[in-house]
Amino acid sequence: MYRDAILKKFDPRLDNILFILHELQDNNPQHYLANADIEKCADYLNIPYSYVHGVVTFYSMFSLKPRGRYIIRLCDSPPCHLMGSESLLDYLKKKLKVDVGKTTADGVFTLEITSCLGICGVAPALMMNEEMIGNLTPERVDTVLEERRQTS
Numbered sequence: 001m002y003r004d005a006i007l008k009k010f011d012p013r014l015d016n017i018l019f020i021l022h023e024l025q026d027n028n029p030q031h032y033l034a035n036a037d038i039e040k041c042a043d044y045l046n047i048p049y050s051y052v053h054g055v056v057t058f059y060s061m062f063s064l065k066p067r068g069r070y071i072i073r074l075c076d077s078p079p080c081h082l083m084g085s086e087s088l089l090d091y092l093k094k095k096l097k098v099d100v101g102k103t104t105a106d107g108v109f110t111l112e113i114t115s116c117l118g119i120c121g122v123a124p125a126l127m128m129n130e131e132m133i134g135n136l137t138p139e140r141v142d143t144v145l146e147e148r149r150q151t152s
């Protein structure tokens, strides 16, 4: 079972909880933490389920709901805003036919917004799963989405 393999990579110490949860979420094709993930983590660290659940709900990077194969996190901080992220957000919403926090009907993309990604020099920017993508234009967004659709 992949969950056991993930847990074995970490010592069963409380300070590994975020690493474990990240790894469990990243290995779920729907990019979320299922009840089974929380139970496994709690058992492994010998802590209550409610503690792990509390950690998951505290951090916005964790999700308790299934999400798309690709998580699009568009930066919404001032430098990206000044460079047009707001109109890109409208463009993405129309193109994907979803609102922020929602997943496309085909389950490929989830649209989220985030604060500064640390690459303001190439604003406006987004993060697609682990990949940073800057200098965004509607055309660049089209290309990026098309490339991901072809690999999903």
Ligand code: FES
Pocket (backbone or CB within 6 Å): 075, 076, 077, 078, 079, 080, 081, 115, 116, 117, 118, 119, 120, 123, 124, 125
């Ligand atoms: S403000 Fe968008 S990457 Fe920094």
